[in-house]
Amino acid sequence: MRVVRDIDVAEEAVQDAYVQALRRWERDGIPDRPGAWLTTVARRTGLNLVQRRRTLETKLPLLLDRRPDPDAVALEEAPVIGDDRLRLVFTCCHPALAPEAQVALTLRLVCGVPTADIARGFLVAEPTMAARLTRAKKKIATARIPYAVPTAAELPERLDAVLTVIHLLYATGHTAPSGADLVRHELCDRALDLAVLVRRLLPDEREAAGLHALLLVHHARGATRVDGTGKLLRLEEQDRTRWDRELIAEADGLIVGALRAGPPGRFSLQAAIAAVHAQAPSYAATDWPQIVALYDELLRVWPTPVVALNRAVAVAEVDGPEAALRLVEALEQDGRLDGYRYLPATKADLLHRLGRHAEAADAYRAALRLTDNAAEQDFLAERATAADASA
Amino acid sequence: MTEQNDPTATQYVVLIYERMSPNWPDDIPPEVAQANEDVDAKIEARGGRILAGVALGPASTATSIRGGAITDGPFIETKEGLAGLFLLEARDLDHAIELARLTPVADGGVEVRPLLGFMIPESS
Numbered sequence: 142m143r144v145v146r147d148i149d150v151a152e153e154a155v156q157d158a159y160v161q162a163l164r165r166w167e168r169d170g171i172p173d174r175p176g177a178w179l180t181t182v183a184r185r186t187g188l189n190l191v192q193r194r195r196t197l198e199t200k201l202p203l204l205l206d207r208r209p210d211p212d213a214v215a216l217e218e219a220p221v222i223g224d225d226r227l228r229l230v231f232t233c234c235h236p237a238l239a240p241e242a243q244v245a246l247t248l249r250l251v252c253g254v255p256t257a258d259i260a261r262g263f264l265v266a267e268p269t270m271a272a273r274l275t276r277a278k279k280k281i282a283t284a285r286i287p288y289a290v291p292t293a294a295e296l297p298e299r300l301d302a303v304l305t306v307i308h309l310l311y312a313t314g315h316t317a318p319s320g321a322d323l324v325r326h327e328l329c330d331r332a333l334d335l336a337v338l339v340r341r342l343l344p345d346e347r348e349a350a351g352l353h354a355l356l357l358v359h360h361a362r363g364a365t366r367v368d369g370t371g372k373l374l375r376l377e378e379q380d381r382t383r384w385d386r387e388l389i390a391e392a393d394g395l396i397v398g399a400l401r402a403g404p405p406g407r408f409s410l411q412a413a414i415a416a417v418h419a420q421a422p423s424y425a426a427t428d429w430p431q432i433v434a435l436y437d438e439l440l441r442v443w444p445t446p447v448v449a450l451n452r453a454v455a456v457a458e459v460d461g462p463e464a465a466l467r468l469v470e471a472l473e474q475d476g477r478l479d480g481y482r483y484l485p486a487t488k489a490d491l492l493h494r495l496g497r498h499a500e501a502a503d504a505y506r507a508a509l510r511l512t513d514n515a516a517e518q519d520f521l522a523e524r525a526t527a528a529d530a531s532a
Numbered sequence: 533m534t535e536q537n538d539p540t541a542t543q544y545v546v547l548i549y550e551r552m553s554p555n556w557p558d559d560i561p562p563e564v565a566q567a568n569e570d571v572d573a574k575i576e577a578r579g580g581r582i583l584a585g586v587a588l589g590p591a592s593t594a595t596s597i598r599g600g601a602i603t604d605g606p607f608i609e610t611k612e613g614l615a616g617l618f619l620l621e622a623r624d625l626d627h628a629i630e631l632a633r634l635t636p637v638a639d640g641g642v643e644v645r646p647l648l649g650f651m652i653p654e655s656s
Contacts, residue, residue: 237625283646284646285624285646287624
């Protein structure tokens, strides 16, 4: 991708490559390293498009004041980062782009996530997200943000944006915002691959290990999130004997290393929270005070309303649902989580536990209106019906 | 000026914003003034080139015209006012940022923008 100057040409090339890959894989089967193959095709296609565009430019020199770039077609030798996808992630995460544009652009260009799904992930309308992507691509072209691997000195500075991208990518696959499948394995696998690569590339960056550990724990529990019919299961309903103990142990090793060397960052703390859950023999026997303490620390290093909402869930297990409900209602007043389906869903659970079933049913229905995911819709509809029956 | 020596280079404008003191520019700290003398060579040493530089009078001397009406002061009132700018030639944005960081600033910062056009009339 780095060989193509114009971001629109680059995007076309990636999409062409996907189409070619699908056609070819139908015929010949999937190659051993589909990623590398895709990149090679994208590069070749990109060169064709650049040549086409140059022809156009020589014909329209007065309209297009864009000088041909002799470097644009020079293939770079000996890349510092072996994986071209990872290189593109780093360049999409350039600090000259707004953070939300960095994530969106990476999902769109590196991972091929549809704009509509990215929009849902960011809680914005699709045209808003489309405009954000266009603006970012224009800036890359006009301001000439380089397609280059960050230097060693710049790498750690850009790490947080990259980890955020990978985390959101996993989250998008973990709970696909639309469509029938709760888990899109492909996106999750891709995010996990990227996390492994970043950790190997930056072995001294503890947050890279933290993110890898976090995704490993999510992955270890992935098989039990839905039952045989695709129905969503809550944490307390999941069959813990089916959690992958090897992955959890691997994550634990990474977390211990990440927490040992100094004050932990947000990814290491999230991994630690997930690991405490994963190691508990049952939901009731979970070390909830430990979880609340980790959330306190997480809220300190990363003060966002989503973290505060998750902390409220843990508070319910320590101080009771009444205390948690007050926290959730304060977040509702705050307004920053408007449109975030887990807020009314959490509120509904707490109301239900407090015996306020009619209000709980309303809140479940409010959550229902905010999700397009079929498994989540079924789950929330069922909960609403159960709350109605209790009322 | 309109000729380009390096066809792979891109041109940027570095806009310098300063919180201007009452006696600007007379009370610019001497080390900042000295750094202004040296910046050209520093940028050359890092593979860039300054094509032109512009220093502006203080914001208090500005006159604005909006819809025909004339008012005293800069067009946009901000804590930091536009104090000057220079035109820069760099390989890409990373290079331009590296060079722009060398700009001497007393109490403010700089903004980097790609340059779309720069005209000098034939008669000059």
